[in-house]
Amino acid sequence: MAQTRWLDDDEQETWRAYLEATRLLIQALDRQLETDAGVSFTDYELLVHLSEAPGHRLRMRDLADASFTSRSGVTRAVTRLEDAGWVRRVECDDDRRGMHAELTAAGAAKLAEAAPGHVGAVREHMFDHLSAEDRAHVRDAYTRMRAHLLG
Amino acid sequence: MAQTRWLDDDEQETWRAYLEATRLLIQALDRQLETDAGVSFTDYELLVHLSEAPGHRLRMRDLADASFTSRSGVTRAVTRLEDAGWVRRVECDDDRRGMHAELTAAGAAKLAEAAPGHVGAVREHMFDHLSAEDRAHVRDAYTRMRAHLLG
DNA sequence: ATGACATTGTTGCGCGGTCAACTATTCCCG
DNA sequence: CGGGAATAGTTGACCGCGCAACAATGTCAT
Numbered sequence: 001m002a003q004t005r006w007l008d009d010d011e012q013e014t015w016r017a018y019l020e021a022t023r024l025l026i027q028a029l030d031r032q033l034e035t036d037a038g039v040s041f042t043d044y045e046l047l048v049h050l051s052e053a054p055g056h057r058l059r060m061r062d063l064a065d066a067s068f069t070s071r072s073g074v075t076r077a078v079t080r081l082e083d084a085g086w087v088r089r090v091e092c093d094d095d096r097r098g099m100h101a102e103l104t105a106a107g108a109a110k111l112a113e114a115a116p117g118h119v120g121a122v123r124e125h126m127f128d129h130l131s132a133e134d135r136a137h138v139r140d141a142y143t144r145m146r147a148h149l150l151g
Numbered sequence: 152m153a154q155t156r157w158l159d160d161d162e163q164e165t166w167r168a169y170l171e172a173t174r175l176l177i178q179a180l181d182r183q184l185e186t187d188a189g190v191s192f193t194d195y196e197l198l199v200h201l202s203e204a205p206g207h208r209l210r211m212r213d214l215a216d217a218s219f220t221s222r223s224g225v226t227r228a229v230t231r232l233e234d235a236g237w238v239r240r241v242e243c244d245d246d247r248r249g250m251h252a253e254l255t256a257a258g259a260a261k262l263a264e265a266a267p268g269h270v271g272a273v274r275e276h277m278f279d280h281l282s283a284e285d286r287a288h289v290r291d292a293y294t295r296m297r298a299h300l301l302g
Numbered sequence: 303a304t305g306a307c308a309t310t311g312t313t314g315c316g317c318g319g320t321c322a323a324c325t326a327t328t329c330c331c332g
Numbered sequence: 333c334g335g336g337a338a339t340a341g342t343t344g345a346c347c348g349c350g351c352a353a354c355a356a357t358g359t360c361a362t
Contacts, residue, residue, distance in 0.1 A: 004266070119156070135165050146175060226313085
């Protein structure tokens, strides 16, 4: 086997800064949403996906794909959101196995309530610290990484 | 309250690419470590922290701080690693409340076994897609973000 | 010295997530 | 058509994590 090419100091530092900042960022966003709007970050993201979908509804599998989680995870999350009144399940008429998750009016309202604070936190913790150049590099680099990881 | 400054298209794209690539990356690293070495990513990182500490040991609280997780999380993780034989608990002699988590020889061996594959995966999924310029921007930007989030 | 307060590590509890198994349905090829 | 294979969504079992409560110990002003 080929000899391992270890990370040099600069790579190490990059890796650690990225990992640790990301961990802290997610924690901060989760806390902000939870305390200010009573939604978890993952639930918030599901609501966002639904709000951007045509008819404010998505197949369960598409919701799983969009959020990069498992199907069982989506099943349980949608049940949770349904109990909160923010989403309802609607049967597919063209596929009798299928289920849509559909945003309710209350769900849309909750999203509208939560969004400003969330966007503010994203700015405060991330974009306020990125120059235009930084942002372009981050965008391009992570877009390539995502494409590779999806490939 | 001030009007919300929403994310423009470029910011949206940056945010999504970063978030989704990161999610996929962590999943990929976790899977690689789990299948190739039988360690979770979080456990691997704890072993790394211990291996870098003087005497291959760290106070429980310091391990919690270093890994940005809760103390109870570290308590349970160390119990897990102890059961695997990779870590042992050692009482502090200067603080009778204190506990050290200390890397065992088996733990060091496991780390040595797992590290090359892990580093390879980090290269394959991340650094291979970053130019030197990309990397510098990522390093600086996330270093600033981390500093802010720690402040 | 002593009493109030802080800190350390562990634990019970509950939440949220994955994996594997299962049922129901649809697809597709011979 | 018919029947095996693929797919959709749910569920049970299990795991890891955070929060709050707790006992044990240390700290510090008076």
